[in-house]
Amino acid sequence: MNFFSDIILMLDSSVRLAVPILLAALAGLYSERSGIVDIGLEGKMLGAAFAAAAVAAVTGSPWLGLLAAIAVSSFMAMIHAIASINMRGNQIISGVALNFLALGATVFVGHSWFKRGGSTPNLSTEARFSPIELPFAEQLGGIPIVGEIYEQLISGHNLIVYVAFLAVPVTAWVLFRTRFGLRLRAVGENPKALDTAGISVTRLRYQALIIGGILCGLAGAYLSTGQGASFSDNMTAGRGFIALAALIFAKWKPVPVLWTCLLFGVLSAAQIRLQGVEFPLIGEVPVQAIQALPYILTVILLAGFIGRSVAPKAVGQPYIKER
Amino acid sequence: MRAQKPLPRWVDIALMPALNVALAFVVGGLAVAAVGEDPFRAMQVLIFGAFGYGEGWGFTLHFATSFVFTGLAVAVAYHAGLFNIGGEGQAYVAGLGAIMVALWLDQTHWVFVLVGSTLAAMTFGAIWAMIPGYLQAKRGSHIVITTIMFNFIASAFMSYMLAQVITRPGANAETETIAETGRLPLLSEYFSAFTYSPLNITFFIGILALIFVYVLIWRTKLGYQIRTLGANPEAARYAGISAVAIIIIVMAISGALAGLMAVNEAVGVQKRLGVGYVQGFGFVGIAVAFMGRAHPIGIALAALLFGALYQGGQELAFVMPSVSSDLVVVIQALVILFTGAMSEMFKPVLLRLFNRGNGEPEPAGD
């Protein structure tokens, strides 16, 4: 029982740690499936996290915060779109620029609003997304194993967590079962094929980037108004890059993205619990070795089992019809 | 519409970038105005701070030197078709090698420190980059993931080394300081104009690195093979070029270049190694490399621009306290955006301007 509930708690933590990466990786999926490299996930998430916390702090409403997050992140996605679609610019530079922009602008704007050096005030419970108890969670909790999993692992997360997990099957469905998905996959592989079929490459890519913007908005809002309760300078701490890595790791496919992010969540949760633990035979390991565990294991898994991941063929190249 | 003449070369390489930088300043200026300061004076302060006097120049060039290293690192890998996001970690780990050798030799003479720490920095940086290179070449691990992971691993590794292994007791996770005898000379010792600036002898290594990369990429057979692999891997296979060997070599060179930042920053200025000394310069290198179109001349210019923004920005924050360092980061982002990602923004307008009332159409065909 004790061991079992420990595992459940750890998985619970893994889920929470996986969510922002999952949302960002799905955002990257839409973008890169459409042929646009998205190295600016980090920046969009950061911008969104700030907008969510700032607006929630001022209005007291997490919903308005979420809207603001989505607006800011989509706005940044549009900058990326203009640069990489209309101006055929270098998508990597554009992404790097967005990351810097978010880094500077969040603190600059935040400081001029709240005079707290870019941090936002702590959000009250009402201004955050609070845990949702799923129906019958308490009643079913008594049932061993299944009930406990339902009550403790599945129930009790905030709305964005459920949205994130729902976004995976929805993305898979959109990608493989709808007209939009067919065109999206096509435009990342061979935009000319789509163009000659009379579909606007530009419009489709814009749509993909907007969806990515919305998802990054959710990821950011989750960080500052769901999992956390305020914004802090550079609070994404590299999650956008982890998401990018997860996306490649999962070979740009939605369900594998879910597994990759969960794997990363589990490793991160395990890392927290393993700090300072004495291991049989080895003894105590430097805490930094434990902290690096998720990254080291990723490298090993990648080298050992995953094999080559092949990007959508047209990714990174601007679509140039006439030179 | 008649057939259009292409833009004159000077428009392409000078006027357009200048317009883009100007636009970045206009937008940045709006932000400056938003905090109630005069944007024109802000720009004046920024430019004067970066280029207006010797000390300013010294700082600008000092930062530019670091950016040259991290920028070249990204560029060299890019020529082989590899996107090395790991400059940050490579420079960090290189700092370990550089400082260890510097501390070992610092009782001798700075020449030994310079040579020793340069070699050590390059070696450590090369090794840290070669592992992702090897994994990509042999195991097909995507270089982007591996280099991202190696940044995190470097951070953990260096945290351990600095807090527990080569740490100076009583200090905060940093190494001993290099003794006076072993300190790299500042250029201000020879040119009084640079007085008080951290510009040091590594600047010349930066210039050598630029020349080296130019020669390597465009004037050697290895460089030719690197470019072939990067531009068309299938053609490289046809030509009998070993992708495995090239990838590993290129990543080693790339890491070595990133590592040189340690000589400039850790050995040259801070004279010891502390936690997080790279300060994001590895990521700035990505912007510098792409803005410089992976060409040494372009990289030198982009690095200079960024050096100027760092130095001028600091001056700005000093003179106008309400323009905080965060606003300077915003201006930097705008410069990256407009000159890097939206570099062709003015092209249609300029094409129309330059084609007004002329243009005999050329016939098609060969």
Add this chain to the structure above:
Amino acid sequence: MGQDSELAIDLRGVSKAFGPVQANKNIFMPIRRNSIHGIVGENGAGKSTLMSILYGFYHADSGEIFVNGTKVQIKDSSHALELGIGMVHQHFMLVDNFTVLENIILGAEGGFLLAKSLKAARSEMERLARDYGLEVDPDALVEDLSVGQQQRVEILKALYRGAEVLILDEPTGVLTPTEADHLFKIFEQLHAQGKTIILITHKLREIMAITDSVSVMRRGEIVTTLKTSETSPDNLAELMVGRRVEMDAQKTSGDPQKKVLEVKGLSVTDELGVPRVKNVSFDVRAGEIVGIAGVAGNGQSQLLEVISGMTEPLLGEIWINGKRVEFEGAKTAAKMRHLGLAHVPEDRLKTGLVAQFEEWENSILGYSEEPKYGAGQILSHKAAREEADQRIEKFDIRPPNCRLKTANFSGGNQQKIVLAREMDRELDVLIVGQPTRGVDIGAIEFIHKQIIAMRDAGKAVLLVSVELDEIRALSDRVLVMFDGKIVTELTPEASEREFGLSMAGVDPHEEESTPVATGKVSAGAKEGVR
């Protein structure tokens, strides 16, 4: 509007420039309904551009387009499709990792959910297959199809969208004669159904065989438009190139000497472990051209890759000048060159050239290590450029500028760049894959002459081509490959029937034996050359 409604399409004064290049200039082209209209012209003459304008892909800078007598402004390709204009592009516009069905419905899905559209498309495809004999497996991935099958997918795409005017841009450039014959049968059916067909091709034989009228283009302009019955291939060639063209390679019989290239018991598998070449043995002597004929995808590509050292064989040996070649990974291709083997790859842009390089840089591809391009690691731009300039003159590469980006040369000139590099040096064996794919007749004439000159200079030449005419015109001996094996050896003079049988896997010399199941063709043709 009182227009002559006899005309399905009428282009009036169409012009189009790409930056400094005037691709089309004041083009007039009337096309009668239910006719088959041909367009010929050298590489870069502006044929594809003109048709892409008609298809709404590009917008003309000036000029008018009439469809069925009505003036139209074609906004984009979907508009063109609405007007009943469909196009099969020179370079296929297919998504490689999609199924045939997905490619067919792309852009014409008919509803938000795919399942319904796919179902509808499947039955429509069955109908089209019945009506026109256009059979393709709807669930196959496009990347697994042979070029011929991909071609059919493109035609199906156009017909699925209800095209009344069908533009085909060099549809036979990559097809085998059998596949081409099949295509022409389809044209006949389409014609019978009242469709209008516009055919761009470099093969004048095709123009003569099926078109009603033909336009000749040169340097962006229409030279003339003629009734096909009132012209001849020689006449057309002269109109296109502006001079007389030698249509048949003038070849004397060869004088074979000692064995230079020996291939013994070679077997090759691809990355997936599928056998591609099965126990192949042959040799090539100095002073002869050995042709390898066969339907694309029967192992020719893999054979070329192994002989050139690009891939390692599973079994078997290669001997050059009596020395056995040791395979040692990626460097083998470079080693082969040291041994005196030169290789013109099948696909110039994919394999033989780096499009972003300047011309002179491609002129040393594969040979950059040679000391004549600089001592040690130094790469002498000067030496390389001087040599490139000489070759440009010798091979008449246009424009004659070795500093120009290779992507900016026309296909024919790109092919010449590769040929010049591989032929203009000391060598013993030349292996050539698809030397004239997609190049115009002027260039074909030139390239054929060069290959024969190599033989006459005493080199051993191995020629792989899916153009049977080319094989027969150039080779001294012909080996026919089928399903990874060499079925038989024929003389170039052997009958059509003998070639046809052996390319289907039957050795005509032992006709009584049971034929290899012809159903295998598609399996073998999977790898298709693109």
Add this chain to the structure above:
Amino acid sequence: AEPALIYDAAGKNDKSFNEMAWNGAEMYAAANNLPYSDLEIQTDAQREQALRRFARSGASPIVVPGFTWAEPVSVVAQEFPDTNFAIIDAVVDLPNVRSVLFKEQEGSYLVGALAALKSETGTIGFVTAFDFPLLQAFGCGYVQGAKAANADIEVLQNFIGTGFEAFGDINTAGEIGRSQVERGADVIFAAAGGAGEGALQAAADAGVYGIGVDSNQNYLFPGNMLTSMVKRVDIAVLNAFQDELDGNFTAGVQVLGLAEGGVSAAMDEFNAPLITPEMQAVLDDFIAKINSGEIVVHDYRSDNSCPVS
């Protein structure tokens, strides 16, 4: 001359150390109705430059919070012998430099003792940014105090990250706080700058207690904040400014421990209900013993190790 303050790389509003320094400057400004200058730097190479700029402009004293300033101050202070400098958290031995050190271990000892006294589960937690001697000194003092109050107490210790960016990562800090609660901790001391709030939030959400750091953070989650380990950087800055104004500026080393009021466990109306008289009595006893020297709290920085864990 106008006094000046230059912040460390974490910036003015790090919700802890630098912000405390800024508060001190503000206190000075408010008390005397006089201006001061301040500056944030962007990179390490700018430290000397910033010092020099202020020195040249005639500012005095120039106060810099953070040990990273030691080297630049020792260079620039020699160039400007007539300007006064003050450095916090490091020693620069020059006639015009005042060096202010804090005994973080003593304050941490007190909050550790309080945590152990408050804990019902016998497990308490410590969350900090990364493996860094200064931060380890907090942790080491905390454990010493906890063990002194309850020898059987178990202390969970976690690091958020491996570098300075960990100071911003409130989400990982929060997740760590939660994991400590799940492992039984019912008091969590968060010494991680801005990120610490994540762990305090997690404690508050779980209905257990948090302990703030640097400034008095008791107000953050009333009812769930046991106390804060206050480090009076503000006083150090205020004193330096004020002494100069009053003509009393002295160089040399000042060590601010418990006795000097440099560190303390914050008591105010927010946490008063949580502190029982018995706890207060034990605490007072510890304070007296530390002040008398009877208890010497080990400083992690003295030998890079901690006798207890």
